[in-house]
Amino acid sequence: MSARLRETATELAKVLWREHTVYRDRAGVVVIRGDHVRRWISLSTGGGRDEVLVRAGRILDGGTTAPARCEAVTRLSGGTAELAAVCRRLLSETAPGPSAPAPVRRGGRLGRPGRHTGLGSWAVVVCVVGLVGSYLYLTAR
Template identity: 70%
Template sequence: MSAQLRETASELAGLLWREHTVYRERAGGVVIRGEHVQRWISLSPAGGRDEVLVRAGRILDGGTTAPARSEAVARLSAGSGELAAVCRRLLSETAVTPTAVPRGRRGGQRKPRGRAATRGRHTSLASWGVVAAVVAVIGLYVASATGRI
């Protein structure tokens, strides 16, 4: 069945996307990756002889695959046209589900807006004032402790 699954996946990949990668999974299924659309389709043997489990999911920014968002069972004997229709439905369900908010370069922190965004991480004048006040208080404490005041 794995040879038939691989052949069907190759035909299906050509129907779904111009740019694609087809490879075999460890469990015996076949994956079709569409990097340009950030989606993947998986075909794996289901309970019946002629049945295949079709799963669809997203490809994350780093190239790893997110867990399947939708799945269906289809018949291999139905032909690649009907199988492509099932895949398109699953892919559309995958696209409709809400996605996570994209993160910034620092793992979730967003860049502040306004003037602070253009200055970067420089210390502001108010921060320097606070530092100077703390140093002055420490200096007064040390001076009073040594008896110089």
């Protein structure tokens, strides 16, 4: 089974990426690395005789691999085309999502435009000034 898995991974790597590295890790899992796309795929034997566990993840800065972001179990006898379709779906799920837009700078401040002090804030300021004024008036007598 491991020889068949290695052979399938080599065929799959050629279908997925022009540039790739295929190797077996310490646990016997076959890994396909696409450093130019910063993704990896691993194939390991699944629960059944004809099943293979496919995992996909990203390659981080410095070349280390991040833990798998998604996985699926598929049939090995389905052929390279079926396996490639599963891998492409998993790889698309590992792609980073759209990043949040950067905050807009206006006048040296972050946030929305418009008035900076609301009516409630002015009411608090007036109350505090009134209390301080009352204290000073009463203590000055």
